[in-house]
Amino acid sequence: KFDLTGQINGVPFDRLFLNASGVHCQSTTELDELLQDEFVGGAVTKSATLEKRAGNPAPRYYELANGSINSMGLPNNGFDYYIQYVLQFHAKPTILSVAGLSADDDIQLLNQIQDSDYQGLTELNLSCPNVIGKPQMAYDFEGTQALLQSVFSFFKKPLGVKLPPYFDLVHFDQITAILNQFPLTHVNSINSIGNGLWVDVASESVVIKPKGGFGGLGGKMVLPTALANVRALRQRLNDSIKVIGTGGVQTGADVFAHILCGAELVSIGTQLQAEGIGVYHRLTNELERIMADKGYTALADFRGKLNTI
Numbered sequence: 001k002f003d004l005t006g007q008i009n010g011v012p013f014d015r016l017f018l019n020a021s022g023v024h025c026q027s028t029t030e031l032d033e034l035l036q037d038e039f040v041g042g043a044v045t046k047s048a049t050l051e052k053r054a055g056n057p058a059p060r061y062y063e064l065a066n067g068s069i070n071s072m073g074l075p076n077n078g079f080d081y082y083i084q085y086v087l088q089f090h091a092k093p094t095i096l097s098v099a100g101l102s103a104d105d106d107i108q109l110l111n112q113i114q115d116s117d118y119q120g121l122t123e124l125n126l127s128c129p130n131v132i133g134k135p136q137m138a139y140d141f142e143g144t145q146a147l148l149q150s151v152f153s154f155f156k157k158p159l160g161v162k163l164p165p166y167f168d169l170v171h172f173d174q175i176t177a178i179l180n181q182f183p184l185t186h187v188n189s190i191n192s193i194g195n196g197l198w199v200d201v202a203s204e205s206v207v208i209k210p211k212g213g214f215g216g217l218g219g220k221m222v223l224p225t226a227l228a229n230v231r232a233l234r235q236r237l238n239d240s241i242k243v244i245g246t247g248g249v250q251t252g253a254d255v256f257a258h259i260l261c262g263a264e265l266v267s268i269g270t271q272l273q274a275e276g277i278g279v280y281h282r283l284t285n286e287l288e289r290i291m292a293d294k295g296y297t298a299l300a301d302f303r304g305k306l307n308t309i
């Protein structure tokens, strides 16, 4: 009765919900569970690196009262594992997420995809904050420009990017001036707010082991930053580049807000980790209740229509 659809590069999603890359997507079992859920529209893989990685030492994920902090360090089963998976038939769309540990790695990963039979969506993660000793590419504007210039000299398949949060309007202007030069299918925003720190007063200690306790923030506390980034990117990007809204979603109202800011699809990370896959049924019910109360039958009725005062 409600149209909760979206589309990226002509790929139809019959539901708006995805997982945030990294959550519930490291194994094929987890990915299958997502793709078999009636309330999920598609699945994003854990960002694949060229080789399998164990990631950072545990504890590396910690749930907070108002969100999460993580320094996973890109643990994943390696590129071959995930390209094999997305090459299989799936009833719903997949997004193959890749993350090089260097620009050269990114080029190698995308060359392998270009040379493969995969015709689905790919997302280049430019924003992992937790690889020890490695900066986030998307905070290096010149580096990002140069990388995308190289990528699009050979990569002819659908490609989106995963961005970190920005905190200055000038930075929104700068990153979108770069992204608008390229035929990107989408921007996925936000990745975790990098290098937060949580202190447990009882033990007088940090709560995760890697990087002296520094890690990416997610969940409820990042919602205002996620909404700002989705809105700012939507206002500045070419219409052909969709925005996937990620960050801070706990309720149907949060989903509604992301759509108002212009999100085409909405990813769930911290809340999926905390609540399990049932979160999608709950969020669907809550979203539909809000839509019904407002007389909306489709996301398109209000997508991007945030009022200002």
Ligand SMILES: O=C1NC(=O)NC(C(=O)O)N1
Pocket (backbone or CB within 6 Å): 022, 047, 070, 071, 072, 073, 074, 075, 125, 127, 128, 129, 130, 131, 191, 192, 216
């Ligand atoms: O891009 C990422 N964002 C995160 O918050 N954590 C993971 C990771 O550490 O693997 N990667």
